[in-house]
Amino acid sequence: MHARFVRGAVRSAAVAAAVTGTLTWAPTATAQPSEPTPPASAAPAETPAPDAGSIAITKKDAAGDALPGAAFLLLDSTGQESGRGKTDAQGKLTFPDLAPGVYRLKETSSGSPLHEVVADQDVIVTPGATTRLTITDPFKAAKVLLQAKDDKTGKLLPGSTVNIGTGSETLLTLTTGSQGTATGELPVTSRKTEFWVKQMKAPEGYDLYKPAKSFTAGPGAPVTVTVTNAKTATTPKPDPSDKPTDKPTSTPSKPEDKPTHNSSDGTSPAPTGSATPSADSSLPAAAATEEATPKTPDGSLAHTGADATPWLLGGGGLLVATGSGALIAARRRKSAVTAQDDNGETS
DSSP states (O other): OHHHHHHHHHHHHHHHHHHHSOOOOOOOTTSSOOOOOOOGGGSOOOOOOOOOEEEEEEEEETTSOBOTTOEEEEEOTTSOEEEEEEOOTTSEEEEEEEOSEEEEEEEEEOSSTTBOOOOOEEEEEOTTOEEEEEEEEOBOOEEEEEEEEETTTOOBOSOOEEEEEETTEEEEEEEOOTTSEEEEEEOOSSSSEEEEEEEEEOOTTBOOOOSOEEEEEOTTOEEEEEEEEOBOOOOOOOOGGGSOOSSOSSOOOOGGGSOOOOOTTSOOOOOTTOOOOOTTOOSOHHHHHHHHSOOOOTTSOOOOGGGGHHHHHHHHHHHHHHHHHHHHHHHHHHHHHHHHHHHHHHO
16 A cells, blocks of 8 residues: 555656656655675685696606706697706606696607607696606617628629518618618617628529628617628530530441552452462352352341442452463363374374
8 A cells, every 4th residue: 555655656746747847756765675685604615726736757768878958848738838848967857736637748859869759648637646757768760771782893783682680570671772772770779789681682693692790780870781792603505516416427438438458569459268269179150259259148138338348359359269260271271282282293
């Protein structure tokens, strides 16, 4: 009811102001009660800050020696820099007062001309704890130059393949190119590392170099490895003209080409071993010639060429002797007849 009275009074005042234009009004303090103010104890309390962590780094090389002067950069999860620094004389570096979370650690310099930097890595920081890291920098690789040469002339040879290693492990395989050389990087584990090199394939036309050679190399230092090869001994190819043949190289002489040995008086000597009939032989000349001439055995080939020459000479001599004997016999008979005629006339 009080509220309706107030609203009615406001309307009456508004009408009166519209008529006269000079009416003013201000509501009393009790017309609009104010909101209560919350007590001071209801204000929210502040959140306490989390406990900070840290990262402690120890830097070494592959031989276990401390590496001072190695530079590191630390980035938070948003990529913002959270710290940077270098290792001390003992190879140590600490990043303190780090909020818990994941950080990215980057090595920007090894601080040594003999060592390489390591790859970036993530590091987790936990509240109130120190994350400890031992980081080992590898030695820089040795730079190898391989040469294959002729052991006599020193000429560089392509096509030579070698294995290089240490202990029982093969670390590098190289093959010489058209210039007779090859290059590569050889990982080392100390300031002076001993290696072996063994040839696996010889250049064309050369014998394999079987012994293993040894050499030493240091971090980042150039080293030249030379393998020498001797030419393969070649057997001369046989001349086709030197091949043996079944055919005789000389032509046998013909019977008529065979020289005739004559005596000093120009007459042919009588053949030895042949039977010469006497002048008073009772055999006819034809029969003597037939017996003196050997017969060819049945089933065999006739003798020709030089094999018939002795028989021809013997036959000729036999004919001459037979003719001489016949002539002498004829002369004797003629002498006997003449003697008889002379005796008849005389008597």
